[in-house]
Structure formats: C-alpha cells, structure tokens
Amino acid sequence: MRRTLPIFVVLAVLLVAIAVANPYFLEPPAFLAFVKRAAPLVILAAGQYAVIVSGEFDLSVGSLVTAEVVIAARLIDGSAEATWPVVALLIVLGLLVGLVNGVVTTLLRVPSFITTLGMLLILSGAIFLWTGGAPRGALSEEFRELGRGSLGPVPWSVLILVVVAAAAAYAMRARFGHTLVAVGDNDRAAALSGVRVARVRTVAFMISGLAAAVAAILLGGFAGVSAQVGKGLEFQAITAVVLGGVALGGGRGSVVAAMAGAFTLEALFTLLNLYGISGALEPAVQGVIIIAAVALGAVRFPRRRVAATS
Amino acid sequence: MTGIGKSFLGVRVLGGVDLEASAGEVHALVGENGAGKSTLMKILAGVHTPDEGTIEIDGRSVAFGHPIEAQRAGVAIIYQELTLLPERTVAENVYLGREPVRRGLVDRAAMESATAELLSSLGEESFGPRDLVRRLSVAQQQVVEIAKALSLNARIVVMDEPTAALADHEVELLYTLVRRLTERGIAVLYVSHRLREIFDLSQRITVLKDGAKVTTAETSALDTAALVRLMVGRDLQSYYPPRATEPPGEVIVKVRGGGNARLHDIDLDLRAGEIVGIAGLQGSGRTELAKALFGAEPFTSGEMTPCRPRSAREGISAGIGLVTEDRKAEGLLLNQRVRDNALLVARATGMRRPAVEGLLERVRLKPPRPTQEVRLLSGGNQQKVVLAKWMTVAPRVLLFDEPTRGVDVGAKAAIHELMRELAHDGMAVLMISSELPELIGMSDRIVVLRDGRVAGELPAGATEEAVMHLAAAS
Structure with missing residues (x-):
C-alpha cells in the first residue's frame, strides 16, 4: 500500500489549498459540484486503469468520447423517445470499440500503443467526415439531465460515479481483478497457470470502452455537443492513473488510487483556475506531472531476457 | 578483502568477512541463499560500497564507487543472468562502450580481429566475432563475457552460478575455460550451489553463512558431507529422501x-x-x-x-x-x-x-x-x-x-x-x-x-x- 498512500496525501493537500482560497469549497453544494465536474475523468481513469494494470495502453478513449457525443446528438436530435435507445447504443458502441482494440492487440499482436493510436485517428477521422467539422442535431433534455441534473441535492453524475467506483473496487477484489493484475505482472506465467490471457486483456479494453461511453453520456449532458468534447481525455486519464502510482507495464497499483489520481488532477486544475492561471497552461502542467510521476518510480517495463532457453 | 560489512536499510547482510584469492587460483564461495555471497561479490565489483572493511588488489588498497572503477582495477564479474545485447555482434559486445576509433569512426576491422584473437586464445572455434549474440547458446554467451573480461585485462574474474543455465556437456567446456583463465594467472572467484563443480575446480573454499564467514579451507581437506555441514550448520541426514517401498499404483x-x-x-x-x-x-x-x-x-x-x-x-x-x-x-x-x-x-x-x-x-x-x-x-x-x-x-x-x-x-x-x-x-x-x-x-x-x-x-x-x-x- 506504500504506492497508493502518497496520492491520497497529495489530494488532501490540494483540497485544503482550494478550501483556503475559497472557503465555500468544502460545503456540500460546491464540493458536490467539484465531484460532478470530476466524475467523467474519474470514470475514464477507472477504465484506463484496467487496461494499464493488464500491461497495455488505451489511447482511443478521448476520440471515442467525442464520437459518442456527436453520434448521440445526431441520432437523438432533440427527441425524448430516442434518448434511452441511444444511450443503450452508446454503451454497446463503447464495448464494441474496446472489443476491436482488444482483439487487434491480443490476436493480431499489434502493440496496444499502436492499436489504440490507430483507433484514435480512425475515430476522429470518421467524426470529421461525418460532421464536416460542425456536429449536427441536438441532445434531448432527458439525456442532458444525466450530466447536469440531480436527485435532490445529489447530482446524477455523482451517483453514477459512486456506482462505478464501487463496482470497480469490487471487481478488483474479485477473481477477475486478481487475474487482470496477474496478466499485467507476468503474462507467460499467467498463461501457464491456466489464465486466458487474450480474453482477460480484451475484457480490459472493453471496460475502458464502457468507461468512455459512460463518461461521454455525462460529458454530453454537462458540456453539450461539440467536436472537441473528448479532446485530450486519453492523456488526462493516463496521467491520472500514473499519478495514482499504477505502474506502466502492468501488474502494480490499485484502482482506487487511480481514481484518486483523477480527482487530484481535477483539483489541481481547479486550484490553477482559482489563482487565475490560464487554462491554456493545463496541458503543460499535465506534461510535467506525468513525467514527474513516472520518474518517481512508477515505471517498470517488462524486462527483456537475453539468455536463450533450451 | 578484509573485514567487509554491509547493511541494507538497517539490516546487516554482511559483517567482518575476509576473503583472499591468489593469482591462478580458483576460489569457491559457497553458502545458502541469503548467506551474502552475491552482496560480497557486488562489493568487489563496485556495485555496492561496503560500510566497513578494505579491499586490496596486488597489495594496493582500492575503493570502488562505481563498477567502472572496479573494471579498471581489473575486476570482472560474470552474472548468472548474462548482460549481453542480443541484437549486436560478438565483437560489438566485447568492445561495448570502448570501441576502437579511427578518424572518428568505429574501426570494425580492428575490433573484430582483436575479438577473434581473444576467442582463439580461449580455444573457441564454434562462433566468430561477427555472429549475433542472440544466435549463440548460453554457454557460448559466457565465452563472450569471458572474452570481454580478458579484453579489459581482468586480474580477478567473478563467476556467479555460471553453470545454472548449462547442460552437462557444456559444463565440461566451462571447466576448460576456467582453467585457461587460471593459466593466465587470473584469480577466479567461483560462486555456485553445485558442490561437484566446486570439488572439481577449486583449490580453496570459503563458506559464508548468515552474512559471516564460517571458514576458508583447502578443497582437498573437505568432502561433500563436511561442506554441506559447514553451509547449513547441521547434518542433512541423507542427501535424498528414501524411495517408495510399495510398488507404484495405477x-x-x-x-x-x-x-x-x-x-x-x-x-x-x-x-x-x-x-x-x-x-x-x-x-x-x-x-x-x-x-x-x-x-x-x-x-x-x-x-x-x-x-x-x-x-x-x-x-x-x-x-x-x-x-x-x-x-x-x-x-x-x-x-x-x-x-x-x-x-x-x-x-x-x-x-x-x-x-x-x-x-x-x-x-x-x-x-x-x-x-x-x-x-x-x-x-x-x-x-x-x-x-x-x-x-x-x-x-x-x-x-x-x-x-x-x-x-x-x-x-x-x-x-x-x-x-x-x-x-x-x-x-x-x-x-x-x-x-x-x-x-x-x-x-x-x-x-x-x-x-x-x-x-x-x-x-x-x-x-x-x-x-x-x-x-x-x-
């Protein structure tokens, strides 16, 4: 647990710093608004965690989010009845993109960095082709309620986040989670112990795709339709996971810490905002964070072996 | 090496260990896992610095802050897991980081002919300086490591479990190789779990247990049972458990x-x-x-x-x-x-x-x-x-x-x-x-x-x- 503790300390320090600058921050409405804003990234980080801990990357989630929002707007086109079928379709689409990423990576043995980079380009190209640069259609009020609205004082997105977080924490303690980490730690040993490595990794990509679909539904409601809605989210999610102390290369780190990493990133952006530092600086800050977090010892790429075996 | 001591994070892994090896000697270092053999050898190779104790080579006191310094002083270490670059040639591996240079370019011809000379002095004919390391067997890769040690004018060669990945017939080749090193007046420190090799090769044996030296003895004065007793501090009643007395089942x-x-x-x-x-x-x-x-x-x-x-x-x-x-x-x-x-x-x-x-x-x-x-x-x-x-x-x-x-x-x-x-x-x-x-x-x-x-x-x-x-x- 020594790898996961630091992120909670950093998060607590940042929250206190925000509270110092803005005394209302820790009161329920403001804090819930913060959690609501962070929810899509936290969900994406949970999905990205599944892929990274199994020893792979998923760079396609940002453009998948954009694609999902753009498609939702076009298909719903303001109609209330279309909302729920389209939500279901978005979920299926997310799982499907994950399935393709997983199958190409595991069966065709294309490194996931390349597979998902290719998927990123394919999806963003397809969005551009389909929309001509300006998304058409509109989301229905019902759809936007998920990202904007609330049940009593608690935003829907916070409730959804709680469910996702609980499911993620549970899954990682169940047989599936242990198997996932085993694959990331040593896929040969796992395979020789009876683990279906290709299937487990493919499921990890599908989880990431599912997370992207859920994040897209929340973001569409929260931020509305644009062709930039998912831009850079893949790197934010990876930064969050790395910040949570999860080892690139797989096999180490906890999903709760990865989600805390996402909150930390969001808190940092909030703090920068409070001190009037330009949002344009965010990518630079993120770049520094990801390098620093990895340099601080998270990275453990699988070692290449020199000696030949008989 | 005299009075060597070392602690990691407050845990004492070595204390007061003395070790000496003379030119042309094979000196075996034995002990159970965790006895401190590897740490002692890494101190000699400059990977770790000792907390206490001194190291002398040819009568001169030395202190290594980095493996390079140990290398320059004539200490070469051949690890259990070989550290060669698989996609480079034998010659490139031998001269890695010290390639001979002519007019600003690597002089491949000089490098390859020097490597060929080293290999033939080791009696190695099954491969040449231009072969890719990844195509070599583990035994052949060890020869490359040893050639590299010779090219560095090593006076002391440490071999850590050299036979762990070798088949029986390759072990014989390794014996020959070790003897060629000692003929050149090189001191070989031989770390192994395989007692037979130790008795075959070494002149003296130093036994470590729990980070301290138990004894250094002439190999001829010990037998397997006595050595095992020194290593584990007790008798292993019999080497292998008794076989089944009943006939096998279905x-x-x-x-x-x-x-x-x-x-x-x-x-x-x-x-x-x-x-x-x-x-x-x-x-x-x-x-x-x-x-x-x-x-x-x-x-x-x-x-x-x-x-x-x-x-x-x-x-x-x-x-x-x-x-x-x-x-x-x-x-x-x-x-x-x-x-x-x-x-x-x-x-x-x-x-x-x-x-x-x-x-x-x-x-x-x-x-x-x-x-x-x-x-x-x-x-x-x-x-x-x-x-x-x-x-x-x-x-x-x-x-x-x-x-x-x-x-x-x-x-x-x-x-x-x-x-x-x-x-x-x-x-x-x-x-x-x-x-x-x-x-x-x-x-x-x-x-x-x-x-x-x-x-x-x-x-x-x-x-x-x-x-x-x-x-x-x-």
Missing part, C-alpha cells in the same frame, strides 16, 4: 507415439506414487516433453490418456501441473503477494479455493507469510510458492522442470522431501534435472531422451555413466 498418464515439431514417437507411462526422472542433454527435448504433456506446447500426433491437452488450460483441467524451468519468467507473479501467487491457478480455472495458510506450512515456506511480495523471497522460497500454486488445485500429475535450479541446499532438501511426499500421497511425479546425482537420487525410474526420442529407460539407482551413455550415444 497408470495416470499414458502416451503412445506422442510427437510434435521437437518430439518423436514418445511412449511414456506415469504412475501414481512414482517419481519418473527425465534425463538428456540440453536440446534433447526434456522441457519440450514436459510442456507437451502439460499442453503448453502440445503433442500434434499420438495417443495420450486421460486426454491429449491442446493448451495449458486443458492440461490443468485434466489434472496436470507444470513447475516450469524458469520460475521468474514462467512461474511467478513477482510483484504480487505470496497469497495471490498461490491462488493463481485456482482463480484462473475457477476451482474451489483452499486455505492457503496451511499449504504454505506444508511447502515449508519460511516464514510462511502470505502477504510477502514474491520478488523479495529467496530462490528456494520462490520455488516453494510455485509448488503451493499447484497444490491448491490438487493435480494428479505434477511435472517438475529443474525444480532445484538456483536453490540453496536447505531448500533443495525441503523440495525433494515434498516431491517424495506428494508421490507417496498418490501423485504421479515427473522430474527433469540437469544435475545427474539429483536425478538418480530422486527417481524411481529414469527415462533418457536423445534428439526428441526416448533413448532408453533405467531403473532406480542407475549409474551416471549408464545415463550419460544413453543420453550421448550416437
């Missing part, structure tokens, strides 16, 4: 005409209660046989009961387990806890989950702590975790590929006892070992492989000569 695995790319026409029976030893030279198909029986590299032809597994998963569900040759690469999740490693097979296959704690006691893990990360354990304890991993699913057949490689004497005895115990409880056990005395000491029956075929079968207690005759005959 046939559990039966192979007729089993074959694939590397194996041909294999007939083999494994019976409950019996330990079958598999002997053969490196490349004879021993590991391939274990992997075929298990299903990881399946047979493509022939009959096998209870089934011919086509994958590791099928092997496991047919009740077969495989303790792989390379436990770090193929057996363990090094970053996970003992408990998660022990439960790996059970979780992967959805079998019932047994209590791990009792099992850790049974495999004699010391201490039996389920929360320890496996990478922090000694080789012997790691192997015990691999055994626990299989015992959780209670296989009917367990295949052991080099189960005691790189394992200290105490853990080795524990693993032997456990294998015998498993057989006694009705498991069919197959064991591969390059160490013939071990194979002969443990097996109820020895099947010898040659070129992927069964060359013959020998009863319990066969002589080494009989086994070698079958393994090497043409």
Whole structure:
C-alpha cells in the first residue's frame, strides 16, 4: 500500500489549498459540484486503469468520447423517445470499440500503443467526415439531465460515479481483478497457470470502452455537443492513473488510487483556475506531472531476457 | 578483502568477512541463499560500497564507487543472468562502450580481429566475432563475457552460478575455460550451489553463512558431507529422501507415439506414487516433453490418456501441473503477494479455493507469510510458492522442470522431501534435472531422451555413466 498512500496525501493537500482560497469549497453544494465536474475523468481513469494494470495502453478513449457525443446528438436530435435507445447504443458502441482494440492487440499482436493510436485517428477521422467539422442535431433534455441534473441535492453524475467506483473496487477484489493484475505482472506465467490471457486483456479494453461511453453520456449532458468534447481525455486519464502510482507495464497499483489520481488532477486544475492561471497552461502542467510521476518510480517495463532457453 | 560489512536499510547482510584469492587460483564461495555471497561479490565489483572493511588488489588498497572503477582495477564479474545485447555482434559486445576509433569512426576491422584473437586464445572455434549474440547458446554467451573480461585485462574474474543455465556437456567446456583463465594467472572467484563443480575446480573454499564467514579451507581437506555441514550448520541426514517401498499404483498418464515439431514417437507411462526422472542433454527435448504433456506446447500426433491437452488450460483441467524451468519468467507473479501467487491457478480455472495458510506450512515456506511480495523471497522460497500454486488445485500429475535450479541446499532438501511426499500421497511425479546425482537420487525410474526420442529407460539407482551413455550415444 506504500504506492497508493502518497496520492491520497497529495489530494488532501490540494483540497485544503482550494478550501483556503475559497472557503465555500468544502460545503456540500460546491464540493458536490467539484465531484460532478470530476466524475467523467474519474470514470475514464477507472477504465484506463484496467487496461494499464493488464500491461497495455488505451489511447482511443478521448476520440471515442467525442464520437459518442456527436453520434448521440445526431441520432437523438432533440427527441425524448430516442434518448434511452441511444444511450443503450452508446454503451454497446463503447464495448464494441474496446472489443476491436482488444482483439487487434491480443490476436493480431499489434502493440496496444499502436492499436489504440490507430483507433484514435480512425475515430476522429470518421467524426470529421461525418460532421464536416460542425456536429449536427441536438441532445434531448432527458439525456442532458444525466450530466447536469440531480436527485435532490445529489447530482446524477455523482451517483453514477459512486456506482462505478464501487463496482470497480469490487471487481478488483474479485477473481477477475486478481487475474487482470496477474496478466499485467507476468503474462507467460499467467498463461501457464491456466489464465486466458487474450480474453482477460480484451475484457480490459472493453471496460475502458464502457468507461468512455459512460463518461461521454455525462460529458454530453454537462458540456453539450461539440467536436472537441473528448479532446485530450486519453492523456488526462493516463496521467491520472500514473499519478495514482499504477505502474506502466502492468501488474502494480490499485484502482482506487487511480481514481484518486483523477480527482487530484481535477483539483489541481481547479486550484490553477482559482489563482487565475490560464487554462491554456493545463496541458503543460499535465506534461510535467506525468513525467514527474513516472520518474518517481512508477515505471517498470517488462524486462527483456537475453539468455536463450533450451 | 578484509573485514567487509554491509547493511541494507538497517539490516546487516554482511559483517567482518575476509576473503583472499591468489593469482591462478580458483576460489569457491559457497553458502545458502541469503548467506551474502552475491552482496560480497557486488562489493568487489563496485556495485555496492561496503560500510566497513578494505579491499586490496596486488597489495594496493582500492575503493570502488562505481563498477567502472572496479573494471579498471581489473575486476570482472560474470552474472548468472548474462548482460549481453542480443541484437549486436560478438565483437560489438566485447568492445561495448570502448570501441576502437579511427578518424572518428568505429574501426570494425580492428575490433573484430582483436575479438577473434581473444576467442582463439580461449580455444573457441564454434562462433566468430561477427555472429549475433542472440544466435549463440548460453554457454557460448559466457565465452563472450569471458572474452570481454580478458579484453579489459581482468586480474580477478567473478563467476556467479555460471553453470545454472548449462547442460552437462557444456559444463565440461566451462571447466576448460576456467582453467585457461587460471593459466593466465587470473584469480577466479567461483560462486555456485553445485558442490561437484566446486570439488572439481577449486583449490580453496570459503563458506559464508548468515552474512559471516564460517571458514576458508583447502578443497582437498573437505568432502561433500563436511561442506554441506559447514553451509547449513547441521547434518542433512541423507542427501535424498528414501524411495517408495510399495510398488507404484495405477497408470495416470499414458502416451503412445506422442510427437510434435521437437518430439518423436514418445511412449511414456506415469504412475501414481512414482517419481519418473527425465534425463538428456540440453536440446534433447526434456522441457519440450514436459510442456507437451502439460499442453503448453502440445503433442500434434499420438495417443495420450486421460486426454491429449491442446493448451495449458486443458492440461490443468485434466489434472496436470507444470513447475516450469524458469520460475521468474514462467512461474511467478513477482510483484504480487505470496497469497495471490498461490491462488493463481485456482482463480484462473475457477476451482474451489483452499486455505492457503496451511499449504504454505506444508511447502515449508519460511516464514510462511502470505502477504510477502514474491520478488523479495529467496530462490528456494520462490520455488516453494510455485509448488503451493499447484497444490491448491490438487493435480494428479505434477511435472517438475529443474525444480532445484538456483536453490540453496536447505531448500533443495525441503523440495525433494515434498516431491517424495506428494508421490507417496498418490501423485504421479515427473522430474527433469540437469544435475545427474539429483536425478538418480530422486527417481524411481529414469527415462533418457536423445534428439526428441526416448533413448532408453533405467531403473532406480542407475549409474551416471549408464545415463550419460544413453543420453550421448550416437
């Protein structure tokens, strides 16, 4: 647990710093608004965690989010009845993109960095082709309620986040989670112990795709339709996971810490905002964070072996 | 080296250790895992700096802050896991970082001819300076490491478990190589678990135990039993546990005409209660046989009961387990806890989950702590975790590929006892070992492989000569 503790300390320090600058921050409405804003990234980080801990990357989630929002707007086109079928379709689409990423990576043995980079380009190209640069259609009020609205004082997105977080924490303690980490730690040993490595990794990509679909539904409601809605989210999610102390290369780190990493990133952006530092600086800050977090010892790429075996 | 002491994070791993080696001597360093051999050698090689003590080379006091400084002072270390670049040529590896340069460019011709000279001075003719390292066998790669040491004018060569990855006939070549080094007046420090090599090669032996020196003795003044006693601090009553007294039970695995790319026409029976030893030279198909029986590299032809597994998963569900040759690469999740490693097979296959704690006691893990990360354990304890991993699913057949490689004497005895115990409880056990005395000491029956075929079968207690005759005959 020594790898996961630091992120909670950093998060607590940042929250206190925000509270110092803005005394209302820790009161329920403001804090819930913060959690609501962070929810899509936290969900994406949970999905990205599944892929990274199994020893792979998923760079396609940002453009998948954009694609999902753009498609939702076009298909719903303001109609209330279309909302729920389209939500279901978005979920299926997310799982499907994950399935393709997983199958190409595991069966065709294309490194996931390349597979998902290719998927990123394919999806963003397809969005551009389909929309001509300006998304058409509109989301229905019902759809936007998920990202904007609330049940009593608690935003829907916070409730959804709680469910996702609980499911993620549970899954990682169940047989599936242990198997996932085993694959990331040593896929040969796992395979020789009876683990279906290709299937487990493919499921990890599908989880990431599912997370992207859920994040897209929340973001569409929260931020509305644009062709930039998912831009850079893949790197934010990876930064969050790395910040949570999860080892690139797989096999180490906890999903709760990865989600805390996402909150930390969001808190940092909030703090920068409070001190009037330009949002344009965010990518630079993120770049520094990801390098620093990895340099601080998270990275453990699988070692290449020199000696030949008989 | 005088009075060497070293602590890591407050844990004292070495204290007051003296060691001397003279020119032309092979000085063996032995001790159980964790005795401090590696730390001592890494101090000599400049990887660690000692907290106390002094090092002298040719009478001059030296202090190394970096491996480069030790290298310049004439210390070369050849690690168990070779550190060559696989995609570069032999010459490039030998002169890595010190390439001869002419007019700003690497002088390949000079580099290659110098390497060729080094290789021929070592009597090596099977490969040349332009060969890619990845195409060489482990034994040949060791020659490259030694050539590199010579090119650095090494006065002291440290060899850490040099035979761990070698087959028997390659060990002979290594002996020749070591003798060539001593003829040049180089002092060889030889770290090994294999007592036979130590008696074959060394003039003196230094025994370490728990970070302190037990003694330095002339090799001629010791025998195996005396040396083992010094290493473990007690008598190992007998080297191997007693064989089964009852005749073996029913046939559990039966192979007729089993074959694939590397194996041909294999007939083999494994019976409950019996330990079958598999002997053969490196490349004879021993590991391939274990992997075929298990299903990881399946047979493509022939009959096998209870089934011919086509994958590791099928092997496991047919009740077969495989303790792989390379436990770090193929057996363990090094970053996970003992408990998660022990439960790996059970979780992967959805079998019932047994209590791990009792099992850790049974495999004699010391201490039996389920929360320890496996990478922090000694080789012997790691192997015990691999055994626990299989015992959780209670296989009917367990295949052991080099189960005691790189394992200290105490853990080795524990693993032997456990294998015998498993057989006694009705498991069919197959064991591969390059160490013939071990194979002969443990097996109820020895099947010898040659070129992927069964060359013959020998009863319990066969002589080494009989086994070698079958393994090497043409």
